[in-house]
């Protein structure tokens with residue numbers, strides 16, 4: 001299985017990282033949300049800007065973020081290695097983040113994981129097992145890049161993957177007849193205007 005890990009042996013060396021002028025502006029705007037001296041509070045947002053620029057998060061980008069935020073690099077590494085939103089090695093075009101925490105597991109995440117494992121090639125699809133994505137009511141859930149795909153089973157998961165393979169972007173959200181997180185079949189309360 002191709003997992004996104006922090007194993008240094010898997011990580012290509014990136015000697016240099018610099019924010020583009022546009023992304024530097026974005027990072028500074030995030031830092032400006034916090035009082036002077038508290039700019040470190042913007043670290044997750046700044047790392048996200050760096051990752052979107054580079055495609056994944058090499059150590060050189062973490063070091064650049066640390067410099068910008070006036071933080072010790074180790075504190076930035078701690079954050080980047082804790083949150084699964086940060087990929088510490090190159091990934092495929094679509095990152096499949098499969099939730100296997102209890103509600104998703106009870107609702108069939110084993111079958112979802114199997115379908116994703118079969119699709120992984122490291123180029124089009126990479127795979128990462130993650131903890132609760134916060135959408136348990138629509139379990140099982142897979143995050144694909146920035147979107148959630150919900151109420152999946154093996155068949156609908158394969159259909160979603162096939163659509164991505166064809167270059168389409170399947171509709172995110174529930175993959176069954178469900179409006180957002182309302183009961184399957186339609187809302188049962190708060191139905192009047």
Ligand code: FES
Pocket residue numbers: 099100101102103104105131132133134135136139140141
């Ligand atoms: S347990 Fe999977 S989204 Fe919460």
